[in-house]
Amino acid sequence: MKKIISFTVNGAKQELYLDTRKTLLKMLREDLELMGVHLGCGGGDCGACTVLLNGEPVTSCLVLAVDCEGAEITTVEGVQQNGELHPLQQSMIEKGGIQCGFCTPGMVMNSLALLRENPQPTETEVRQALSGNLCRCTGYAKIVEAVLDVGNAMTNSKEAG
Amino acid sequence: MKAFEHYAPDSVEELLELLKSKPNAKLIAGGTDLLLQMKEGTAQPETVVSLKNVEELGGFSVSKNGYRLGTGMTLRRITRSNELTQNFPGLIYAAGVVASEQIRSLATLGGNICNASPSADMVPPLIALDAVVQLVSSQSQRELPLSEFFKGPGESVLKSGEILHSIFLPQPSGSMIYSKHAPRKYMDLAVVGVAVRLAKKHGKINEARVALGAVGPVPFRAEKTEALLAGQTLTTELMREAGEMAAGECVPIDDIRGSAWYRKRMVKVHVRRNLEALR
Numbered sequence: 032m033k034k035i036i037s038f039t040v041n042g043a044k045q046e047l048y049l050d051t052r053k054t055l056l057k058m059l060r061e062d063l064e065l066m067g068v069h070l071g072c073g074g075g076d077c078g079a080c081t082v083l084l085n086g087e088p089v090t091s092c093l094v095l096a097v098d099c100e101g102a103e104i105t106t107v108e109g110v111q112q113n114g115e116l117h118p119l120q121q122s123m124i125e126k127g128g129i130q131c132g133f134c135t136p137g138m139v140m141n142s143l144a145l146l147r148e149n150p151q152p153t154e155t156e157v158r159q160a161l162s163g164n165l166c167r168c169t170g171y172a173k174i175v176e177a178v179l180d181v182g183n184a185m186t187n188s189k190e191a192g
Numbered sequence: 193m194k195a196f197e198h199y200a201p202d203s204v205e206e207l208l209e210l211l212k213s214k215p216n217a218k219l220i221a222g223g224t225d226l227l228l229q230m231k232e233g234t235a236q237p238e239t240v241v242s243l244k245n246v247e248e249l250g251g252f253s254v255s256k257n258g259y260r261l262g263t264g265m266t267l268r269r270i271t272r273s274n275e276l277t278q279n280f281p282g283l284i285y286a287a288g289v290v291a292s293e294q295i296r297s298l299a300t301l302g303g304n305i306c307n308a309s310p311s312a313d314m315v316p317p318l319i320a321l322d323a324v325v326q327l328v329s330s331q332s333q334r335e336l337p338l339s340e341f342f343k344g345p346g347e348s349v350l351k352s353g354e355i356l357h358s359i360f361l362p363q364p365s366g367s368m369i370y371s372k373h374a375p376r377k378y379m380d381l382a383v384v385g386v387a388v389r390l391a392k393k394h395g396k397i398n399e400a401r402v403a404l405g406a407v408g409p410v411p412f413r414a415e416k417t418e419a420l421l422a423g424q425t426l427t428t429e430l431m432r433e434a435g436e437m438a439a440g441e442c443v444p445i446d447d448i449r450g451s452a453w454y455r456k457r458m459v460k461v462h463v464r465r466n467l468e469a470l471r
């Protein structure tokens with residue numbers, strides 16, 4: 032069975048005619064070709080599919096697309112600013128928080144939600160917030176470092192400006 | 193996944209009328225339990241009715257007697273409420289140890305209860321706080337203590353056409369602590385969940401609640417342990433005895449997360465520790 036639904040993705044309005052079974056993850060990948068949304072476990076355990084739904088981080092594999100009527104969705108493709116990488120993305124590269132890159136979009140989206148709410152988190156707060164994102168490569172230390180570092184940098188630049 | 197029709201009513205009245213005309217419809221709140229079951233094929237609804245647009249279920253209200261929590265509140269929102277954190281710190285702690293930040297953005301209070309898993313983290317603390325559930329359908333309305341809501345794993349007293357509308361919590365008396373025993377610090381289900389509430393008067397316990405999760409087919413009150421504690425002064429000896437009595441009241445099973453023997457041991461330890469923390 033199908034249903035028409037409209038919502039905003041990365042600032043652009045969309046209207047789609049979708050199978051009610053389609054998850055938000057599949058809709059983003061298959062209908063909008065946003066391949067930064069990764070399918071890992073499909074069951075809420077790994078966080079690779081994390082996007083922001085009305086500003087909150089969610090595992091898009093556990094959301095029905097038809098439940099997103101009127102929602103604002105942000106994927107990793109929508110976080111760059113004026114063609115430049117977001118400071119958090121830059122920091123992930125500089126600190127070596129990316130190896131194979133599979134977990135990276137989910138890590139970025141969830142960290143972004145954390146930093147918006149808590150611009151200068153402690154290491155414990157970062158680890159707690161990212162506990163729903165698995166990484167098989169980095170051992171987490173460099174990812175945590177990248178988030179901590181950008182937290183400090185963003186706050187300093189705000190104070191300076 | 194089997195094909196299904198999807199409705200998203202925006203009021204409780206509309207929702208209840210819809211359920212009346214579609215008696216086999218399944219409610220979806222956050223979907224973190226239901227969608228998994230649908231993916232696995234253990235749930236195959238033909239009609240899915242979403243609670244997302246029903247604003248009435250999404251908040252809480254305060255009266256002289258207590259608090260009424262809408263069952264559509266997500267666990268993330270619950271952890272962000274200063275007022276709830278001040279009044280029910282043990283309950284907010286429990287909400288914060290469910291799954292991950294991403295799941296908590298979706299998972300609702302009502303879903304955690306209605307899924308009726310013996311290990312649901314919100315249930316022992318709510319039982320220890322004397323929570324009363326309000327069930328409504330297009331024809332009826334009834335209230336009962338949360339401790340009487342469950343019938344077995346995955347089963348509750350909810351009838352076809354009925355929803356869990358809200359949870360009433362009386363003004364908190366005494367302090368309540370929830371502890372979750374799991375091998376991993378985050379992202380793990382409870383091997384045992386132990387909530388203890390004590391209210392004291394003149395140094396003696398005048399009200400005791402001990403609610404246990406994941407050590408029986410449903411979460412339950414350890415009533416013998418509560419009776420042992422009532423009217424007493426909390427001594428080291430009494431805390432030890434209470435731990436042993438609570439372990440004796442559980443009927444756990446062996447499963448992948450822990451053996452029945454281990455679960456009993458952990459109940460003993462956590463009841464004692466929670467009492468120590470409340471001394």
Ligand SMILES: Cc1cc2nc3c(=O)[nH]c(=O)nc-3n(C[C@H](O)[C@H](O)[C@H](O)COP(=O)(O)OP(=O)(O)OC[C@H]3O[C@@H](n4cnc5c(N)ncnc54)[C@H](O)[C@@H]3O)c2cc1C
Pocket residue numbers: 074075076218219220221222223224225226227228243263264289290291292295298299300301302303304305306307311312313314350354355356357379380381382
């Ligand atoms: C990766 C992962 C980790 C998890 N970890 C934990 C954990 O640590 N602790 C824990 O307790 N749980 C955990 N869960 C389980 C789950 O997230 C919670 O039980 C959650 O609170 C369910 O809420 P929901 O809104 O997503 O429910 P849904 O899936 O939408 O619904 C669950 C059931 O309740 C029914 N229902 C929902 N709302 C109502 C209502 N108002 N009236 C009547 N029926 C209703 C639905 O029909 C369905 O049968 C985990 C799940 C995942 C995927």
Ligand code: FES
Pocket residue numbers: 069070071072073074075076077078079080081090091092093
């Ligand atoms: S793919 Fe969604 S959490 Fe793993």
Ligand code: FES
Pocket residue numbers: 128129130131132133134135165166167168169
């Ligand atoms: S970089 Fe490979 S999974 Fe994280």
